[in-house]
Amino acid sequence: MAFLQSAVTRAGTFTGRKGRLPYLLLLPGMLWLFTFFILPIINLAGTSTQTPVLGGDTGQYVQTFRLANYIDAFNAARPQFARSFIYAFLATLLALAISYPLAYAIAFRSGRFKNILLVLVVAPFFTSFLLRTVAWKQILGEEGFVVPTLRALHIIGPQATLTASALAVVTGMTYNFLPFMTLPLYASLERIDPRTLEASNDLYANGITTFRKVTFPLSMPGVVAGTLLTFIPAAGDYVNAAILGNPNTTMIGNVIDSRFFRIVDYPTAAALSFMLMAAILILVTIYIRRSGTDELV
Amino acid sequence: MADASSSSHGDLKLTRVTKSFGDFTAVDDLTLTIPEGSFFALLGPSGCGKTTTLRMIAGLEEPTAGSIHIGTTDITTKKPYQRPVNTVFQNYALFPHLSIFENVAFGLRRRGVKDVKEQVDKVLKLVELPHLSERKPTQLSGGQQQRIALARAIVNRPALLLLDEPLGALDLKLRRQMQIELKWIQTEVGLTFVHVTHDQEEAMTMADTIAVMNEGRIEQMGSPAELYESPRTAFVANFLGQSNLIRGEVSSSDADQSIVEVHGQKIAIVKARNRAAGKSILVGIRPEKIRISLPNDPCTGNVLTGGIVSDVSFVGVSTQYVVEMPWKQDLMVFEQNDGGTPTLRPGDPVSLSWNAPFTFGLDGSEDVNAGSEVDDPA
Numbered sequence: 001m002a003f004l005q006s007a008v009t010r011a012g013t014f015t016g017r018k019g020r021l022p023y024l025l026l027l028p029g030m031l032w033l034f035t036f037f038i039l040p041i042i043n044l045a046g047t048s049t050q051t052p053v054l055g056g057d058t059g060q061y062v063q064t065f066r067l068a069n070y071i072d073a074f075n076a077a078r079p080q081f082a083r084s085f086i087y088a089f090l091a092t093l094l095a096l097a098i099s100y101p102l103a104y105a106i107a108f109r110s111g112r113f114k115n116i117l118l119v120l121v122v123a124p125f126f127t128s129f130l131l132r133t134v135a136w137k138q139i140l141g142e143e144g145f146v147v148p149t150l151r152a153l154h155i156i157g158p159q160a161t162l163t164a165s166a167l168a169v170v171t172g173m174t175y176n177f178l179p180f181m182t183l184p185l186y187a188s189l190e191r192i193d194p195r196t197l198e199a200s201n202d203l204y205a206n207g208i209t210t211f212r213k214v215t216f217p218l219s220m221p222g223v224v225a226g227t228l229l230t231f232i233p234a235a236g237d238y239v240n241a242a243i244l245g246n247p248n249t250t251m252i253g254n255v256i257d258s259r260f261f262r263i264v265d266y267p268t269a270a271a272l273s274f275m276l277m278a279a280i281l282i283l284v285t286i287y288i289r290r291s292g293t294d295e296l297v
Numbered sequence: 298m299a300d301a302s303s304s305s306h307g308d309l310k311l312t313r314v315t316k317s318f319g320d321f322t323a324v325d326d327l328t329l330t331i332p333e334g335s336f337f338a339l340l341g342p343s344g345c346g347k348t349t350t351l352r353m354i355a356g357l358e359e360p361t362a363g364s365i366h367i368g369t370t371d372i373t374t375k376k377p378y379q380r381p382v383n384t385v386f387q388n389y390a391l392f393p394h395l396s397i398f399e400n401v402a403f404g405l406r407r408r409g410v411k412d413v414k415e416q417v418d419k420v421l422k423l424v425e426l427p428h429l430s431e432r433k434p435t436q437l438s439g440g441q442q443q444r445i446a447l448a449r450a451i452v453n454r455p456a457l458l459l460l461d462e463p464l465g466a467l468d469l470k471l472r473r474q475m476q477i478e479l480k481w482i483q484t485e486v487g488l489t490f491v492h493v494t495h496d497q498e499e500a501m502t503m504a505d506t507i508a509v510m511n512e513g514r515i516e517q518m519g520s521p522a523e524l525y526e527s528p529r530t531a532f533v534a535n536f537l538g539q540s541n542l543i544r545g546e547v548s549s550s551d552a553d554q555s556i557v558e559v560h561g562q563k564i565a566i567v568k569a570r571n572r573a574a575g576k577s578i579l580v581g582i583r584p585e586k587i588r589i590s591l592p593n594d595p596c597t598g599n600v601l602t603g604g605i606v607s608d609v610s611f612v613g614v615s616t617q618y619v620v621e622m623p624w625k626q627d628l629m630v631f632e633q634n635d636g637g638t639p640t641l642r643p644g645d646p647v648s649l650s651w652n653a654p655f656t657f658g659l660d661g662s663e664d665v666n667a668g669s670e671v672d673d674p675a
Contacts, residue, residue, distance in 0.1 A: 195390035198357055201377040202384045203404035203449070213403075217394045 048270035059264040066267075073271040077255045084252040085279075087166070087241075088234035091173035095181040095230050096223070098174070103185035103222070104215075108194075121182050129176065133243045136172045137163055140244070168244035169251075173234045180229035188222025189215075224291050232280055252276055306381075306456050307368025308332050309354065309489065314363030316349050323349040325513035327363070331491060331506075333456075336483050338492045338504035342536070342668075346513040347493045351459050354491065355384050367456050378407070383450035384459040388466055389442045391434035397421075397445055398430040404453040420452040423482065440471045447479070451486055460492040464499060476502045497537045501525070509533050511668070525583075529572055531659055534581050535669035541587075541628045542579045542665045547571075557658070560624040564599045565653040577661025584629035586655040589618055589647050591639055596650035604628070606645045620647060 049069055050061035074081070106117045124132055138144055140162040150156045162168055192215065200210040216223075238253025245251075252272060259269035309331040316324040324346040331337045339347040352358040354365060356377035364373045372380050383404065391400050401417045410416065421427040424444040434442060443463060450458055463479070464472045480503045483490045494500050500507050501521040508518040509532070517524055517533045528534035531542060545559035555571060557564045557580055564580055571578065582599075590596060601622065608619035611634075618630040618641065630649060632638045641647065 193388075193390060195386050195388065196392055198377070199384070199386055199390040199392070199449075200403070201357070202355055202382070203453070204378045204407035205403070206376070206378050209407065214392060214394075218392075220394075 044270045044273060047266050048274055050267045059266070061266055069267050070271045070275065073268045074275060076268065077252060077272055080250055080252045080255045081275075081279075083249065084235050084276075085283075087170050087173065087249075087251060088231050088237075090170045091177065091234045092181075092227050092231045094170065094174040095178050096227060099178060099181040099185050099226065100223075103182050103189055106182075106186050107189035107192075118186070121179050121186075124176075124179065130239060130243075132176060133172055133239055136175060137168075137243055140168050140171070163244060164246040164249075166245070166249045169241050169249050172240040172244040173237060176237075176240065177230040177234055180233070181226040184225035184229060185219065185222040188219045188225075192218045220291060224288065228284060228287070232284070235280055236276055306333065309457055309491070310366040311350070311354075312364045312366070314350070314353060314360045314365065316346075316353060316358060317361045322513050324353070324360075327513070327515065329508065329515065329518075331457075331489060333368075333489055334487055336480065336490045336492065336503055336505050338494060338500035338507045339510055340494055340497060340500040340507050340537075341510035342495055345510040347495075347510045348461060350510070351384075351461055351491065351493045354457065355382055355459055356380050381456040382459060383453050383455040383457075384461060385443075385446045385450050385463045387462045389434075389446035391442055391445060391449070393434055395433075396430065397426070397432050397434065397437070400434065400445060401430075401449045401452055403449065408453070416452055420448045423451075423485070424448045439467055440475065443467060443475060444478075447482070451482070451488065454486070455488065457489050457491060460490060462494055463492070464494075464496075472499070479503060501537070507537075509536060511536075527570060527657055528581065528659070530667070531579060531663040531665060532668035534657075534659065535667060539584055539629055539669075540581050541584060542581050542659065543622075543626065543628075544661065544665070545578050545580050547573065547576045547578055554653070555658075559601070560622070562601055564601075564656060566656040566658050567654050570654075570656065571658035573658050573660045575661065579659040579661060579663055579665065581657040581659055582651055582655060584617070585615070585631040586651045587628070587630045587649050588651060589620070589630050589632055589638060589641065589649060592646050592648050594648070596648055598650050598652045599656060600648060600650045601628075602648045604647045604649055606641050606643050606647055608643060609641060618647075620649060 046063060047061070049063065049065045049067060051064045051066050051069075053060040053062050102121075106114060106121075110117050140146055142161065147156070147160075147162055150162075151158055151160070156162075196214055196218070197210055200214045201207075205213060236253050238251060238257050241249055241251045241254050242257075256269050256272050256276075259265045259272065309329075311327055311329040314324060314327045314329075315322065327346075327350065339350060341347045349358060353360050356372070356375060356379075360373060364371060366372065367381065372382075392403065395403070398417055398421075401420060402413050405413045405416060417430070418427060421430055424447060426441055426444055426448075429437060429441065429445075434445070437445065443466075447463070460479075464475050467475060476499055479490075483503075492500070492504060504521065506518065507521055507524055509516045509524065511532050517529045524533060524537050528537065528540070531540075534540035534542060543559050545557040545564065547555050548558045548563070549556045550568065553568050555566050555568055557566055557578055559580055566578075566580065573579070588596075592602065603623040604620040606618055607621045607627065610617045613634070615631045615633055616638070618632065620628050620630055622628060628649065
């Protein structure tokens with residue numbers, strides 16, 4: 001009996017240890033996420049329902065679980081919310097239009113230049129995001145070559161400028177997030193077996209039909225990943241709007257930034273952050289569901 | 298749009314077709330006619346130019362020189378989607394994002410055919426997989442994918458069906474089964490099949506006509522039996538099955554046979570089966586044609602004495618012997634396990650004999666090992 005029991009225990013320990021190992025490996029990451037993501041989120045949720053201390057100093061708040069904060073915050077920042085999603089959508093669309101031919105060329109037509117081209121795509125990351133956006137301001141500014149050229153070609157009026165405009169914000173975002181679009185697109189295009197394209201050609205589909213019926217559908221995982229990686233950071237971005245925009249192009253990120261650091265209105269900033277997160281989460285979920293790429297990923 | 302069903306039927310003709318990639322000539326001045334309705338195999342080792350030939354017929358490569366016709370229509374410069382030709386690709390190249398039904402319907406839809414559903418259902422029944430039409434390719438086994446690739450091509454009733462090593466990815470048992478099925482389907486649909494393979498057994502099982510290719514050229518073309526029994530070159534003799542090739546000199550000839558002296562022994566060969574231009578000759582004999590016997594047993598026909606058994610392997614239906622001859626050459630002998638052969642062990646002295654008409658003769662300038670050292674890429 002005792003023998004049997006010890007055998008059972010031993011077997012138990014064995015499978016037990018095997019079963020525990022994955023959790024042990026997960027532990028460091030989970031601890032990290034708990035400390036630097038879950039706790040701050042809870043904290044933020046708390047902040048979002050606080051109200052100012054009556055007669056207190058600026059920045060003094062008390063926990064009152066006031067959910068109406070969300071309604072107030074939303075009403076205050078409604079145009080910025082709308083703008084954020086419109087700009088992010090436009091930037092994503094532009095980035096897709098620019099990246100797709102680029103990724104296609106790198107994946108199928110670049111031959112021995114493939115690696116050099118991929119490095120060039122990532123090269124902007126070698127300098128800071130902020131610096132690149134400032135540089136973009138220079139390019140579109142009066143001293144840059146773009147404005148004089150467009151004026152000389154009479155595409156824009158002699159007094160017209162490009163900086164401090166919605167156009168500048170959207171082009172800035174497009175430029176800044178381009179690699180996030182190009183790389184996943186490249187990865188999924190590169191994975192396509194060229195023989196499936198030959199098979200399509202063989203089965204009476206010309207180049208355009210082959211692209212529509214085979215290449216593009218097979219690159220959908222890259223399209224979905226690329227658009228998400230562009231849209232999500234673009235919707236929350238405030239650097240481009242701050243540097244390239246004007247007071248009428250502020251995005252939700254700028255509002256959160258000024259509420260937190262300038263007006264010291266923590267509850268509104270926290271509530272806006274939560275609403276931004278929720279909105280992105282819902283949009284992304286609908287998008288992934290509708291694109292139906294689960295089995296291709 | 299190509300009309301695969303009516304126009305440009307007829308024999309496939311390749312006329313002086315050459316394909317070079319830089320300095321490398323993959324296909325060298327190839328002229329070939331494939332009769333309509335035949336099952337034709339292009340057989341050769343990897344890199345012999347057979348796949349390039351197939352790709353030129355499909356339109357996936359353009360010939361450097363020469364022309365390709367189907368019947369009287371010149372298709373040399375036509376795009377793949379303009380040719381009445383369909384291909385079963387190596388590893389199938391099914392569309393992973395489409396259902397089996399849509400995979401098979403792909404060609405029909407591109408051509409704007411009306412009764413797509415009816416035709417797809419019919420061809421899925423032909424390959425015995427109608428129940429899988431809603432699945433995706435990745436949910437199918439290799440053998441099933443192979444059949445769908447075939448269905449996707451034959452549903453278009455092309456003038457020509459090209460098969461590029463279609464069975465290469467299947468295991469042996471399934472391959473045998475599919476060989477028989479492919480042959481049956483070809484008879485059923487009556488299309489011209491051009492089959493590219495490096496597997497000589499596969500080519501012999503299925504094809505009416507085989508062209509053996511080597512280094513961009515056709516070595517020999519003919520029926521499987523013709524190629525096997527009367528190879529014209531050492532490459533064909535060694536690549537198609539196994540051959541014993543022994544060097545010799547023609548010593549005398551009469552009206553219908555020659556006597557060849559090989560290492561001091563005399564062998565008779567029918568003149569019509571001798572390809573040697575001069576006196577120097579390679580005498581060929583297939584291993585299964587040889588009878589092995591003890592030195593004192595009576596022998597008839599061509600006899601070679603003085604052999605020593607150096608290896609015996611039992612393979613079920615037959616026993617394979619390696620016999621070392623006095624001139625230090627190993628000869629292969631296959632004996633049926635029908636009780637007619639004495640039990641032999643390595644070291645036993647033996648005589649080899651065979652009916653003289655089985656002997657074939659190749660030119661003495663040929664390499665004895667040509668075609669035998671080719672690695673099987675599968």
